[in-house]
Amino acid sequence: MDILRPALINISGRIYREIPVKEEHYEDEEEEDFSYSGPVADQCIDEPCDAVNIEQTEKGFRCAIDVPSVLYKYIIGKKGETRKRLESETKTSISIPKQGVEGQIVITGPQKSAVASAVTRVEVLIESFRRKQPFTxxxxxxxxxxxxxxxxxxxxxxxxxxxxxxxxxxxxxxxxxxxxxxxxxxxxxxxxxxxxxxxxxxxxxxxxxxxxxxxxxxxxxxxxxxxxxxxxxxxxxxxxxxxxxxxxxxxxxxxxxxxxxxxxxxxxxxxxxxxxxxxxxxxxxxxxxxxxxxxxxxxxxxxxxxxxxxxxxxxxxxxxxxxxxxxxxxxxxxxxxxxxxxxxxxxxxxxxxx
CATH class of the missing domain: 3.90.1140.10 (Cyclic phosphodiesterase)
Structure with missing residues (x-):
């Protein structure tokens, strides 16, 4: 029933359908000991690229996302697996600050649509794991x-x-x-x-x-x-x-x-x-x-x-x-x-x- 009625996630006024994420747990988890398999969001091919703030640069396109440092590890994954998979599937590059340093995750790529797709996946992944954080x-x-x-x-x-x-x-x-x-x-x-x-x-x-x-x-x-x-x-x-x-x-x-x-x-x-x-x-x-x-x-x-x-x-x-x-x-x-x-x-x- 979760597949037929997926949860809806509101990200900056945009609504996405969340596809269940398979989480893998490891002994002695460290900051990068998190991974996922399968898609993290129901992607819409025709989604307009201007749904997010993507800048054109000399080398292609770029988008910076504000993300709390405590959530970096979920984008990196175990031994960098999650980031590598996202980069491979979207043909983009994802730059993440050092753990504990507050900053922005920067996504770059040759195609605007590719950067938009990567941004959506990162945002949905972040929102999914944000819900599991203890309230402050x-x-x-x-x-x-x-x-x-x-x-x-x-x-x-x-x-x-x-x-x-x-x-x-x-x-x-x-x-x-x-x-x-x-x-x-x-x-x-x-x-x-x-x-x-x-x-x-x-x-x-x-x-x-x-x-x-x-x-x-x-x-x-x-x-x-x-x-x-x-x-x-x-x-x-x-x-x-x-x-x-x-x-x-x-x-x-x-x-x-x-x-x-x-x-x-x-x-x-x-x-x-x-x-x-x-x-x-x-x-x-x-x-x-x-x-x-x-x-x-x-x-x-x-x-x-x-x-x-x-x-x-x-x-x-x-x-x-x-x-x-x-x-x-x-x-x-x-x-x-x-x-x-x-x-x-x-x-x-x-x-x-x-």
């Missing part, structure tokens, strides 16, 4: 306001007092109160240029954000808990629900529009039809790594690393628990595995509602 940043609403933190601390103390007899319920699986947040979407930003691009896009989103919020902070409540699997006796993550005090859907609108904007720019991968408005309060992944964020998609830890807990008593006693109220006035581009002076994630950029 995420758009978030910070919900670590004092009242919510205090409510969370009371919740934690009462759960440990009344429900610790439940399988797997202990202090290690609770969220850090300073990092209570609502995740809007995750991003794999692989160099400073990509971080700057995401910050610029976030600034551009301020217009529709202020239109939706009418230029005012949103009054929110964090109330009630829920889980998302079928068996309350075997739960991996427990969430607190977030609602606007005026019962409007303005928070949902802001979150969904942000995701739409970052998806259109190719900075985010679609995971859900709508953003789930919830805050992680307990997560079994915290047992092994208190800094891990509860988020699926790229970079998610293997499910076998989880040790589920019995949430039946917690759900019975605290299903409508009130964590607190707060006013939300900003959205952050948060850096994963970081902390600022307040204990929240370091911010690469933010915009305010008012």
């Amino acid at each position: 940043h995420f758009l978030s609403f910070a919900l670590n306001h004092p009242q919510v933190q205090e409510g969370f601390q009371r919740f934690k103390e009462e759960v440990l007092e009344h429900c610790s007899q439940g399988l797997g319920v202990d202090e290690s699986i609770f969220q850090n109160p300073a990092k209570l947040h609502l995740t809007i979407g995750t991003l794999a930003l692989l160099n400073e240029q990509e971080v700057m691009r995401a910050c610029e896009l976030l600034q551009q989103c301020q217009g529709f954000i202020r239109e939706i919020t009418e230029g005012k902070p949103l009054a929110l409540e964090v109330r009630g808990i829920e889980y998302m699997n079928d068996d309350p006796s075997m739960v991996d993550v427990l969430y607190a629900k977030v609602i606007t005090q005026d019962t409007s859907d303005r928070l949902q609108q802001v979150a969904d529009r942000l995701v739409e904007s970052f998806l259109a720019a190719g900075l985010m991968v679609k995971e859900w039809d709508r953003v789930k408005l919830h805050v992680t309060v307990m997560n079994t992944l915290f047992r092994k790594d208190p800094s891990v964020e509860d988020k699926g998609g790229p970079g998610r830890q293997n499910m076998k690393d989880r040790e589920a807990f019995d949430a039946r008593n917690i759900l019975e006693m605290f299903r409508e628990y009130f964590f607190g109220a707060c006013e939300l006035d900003s959205v952050q581009l948060s850096q994963r595995f970081s902390s600022d002076h307040s204990g929240y994630y370091c911010s690469a950029g933010h915009v305010t509602f008012s």
Whole structure:
């Protein structure tokens, strides 16, 4: 079915059909220990060459592509096999900077169509492997306001007092109160240029954000808990629900529009039809790594690393628990595995509602 319904990849506004790539893995992989076999994209012979910025030179044609250095190895391949195959099939030459040096991959060739074909193959290959990179940043609403933190601390103390007899319920699986947040979407930003691009896009989103919020902070409540699997006796993550005090859907609108904007720019991968408005309060992944964020998609830890807990008593006693109220006035581009002076994630950029 993957062949009949291939995934679509958006590259600079152009849509390509992705053909499954056979990956080969080797022991003791080093920076060039990656290879592929077969085509990496459904090539269109009649695709106009002006779809990419190709320059004419004295010796033929040339195109430079911005690529984060962490992805060079996927274009090089094991012992240079991938690059050699691409060069042979497209009759071009592909120049790649040294590993760790940020720069451009330069493709040259005697024919403009050949360079265009090589550029397309390289871009699709890059995009395929980009999706496998762990996410580095995420758009978030910070919900670590004092009242919510205090409510969370009371919740934690009462759960440990009344429900610790439940399988797997202990202090290690609770969220850090300073990092209570609502995740809007995750991003794999692989160099400073990509971080700057995401910050610029976030600034551009301020217009529709202020239109939706009418230029005012949103009054929110964090109330009630829920889980998302079928068996309350075997739960991996427990969430607190977030609602606007005026019962409007303005928070949902802001979150969904942000995701739409970052998806259109190719900075985010679609995971859900709508953003789930919830805050992680307990997560079994915290047992092994208190800094891990509860988020699926790229970079998610293997499910076998989880040790589920019995949430039946917690759900019975605290299903409508009130964590607190707060006013939300900003959205952050948060850096994963970081902390600022307040204990929240370091911010690469933010915009305010008012």
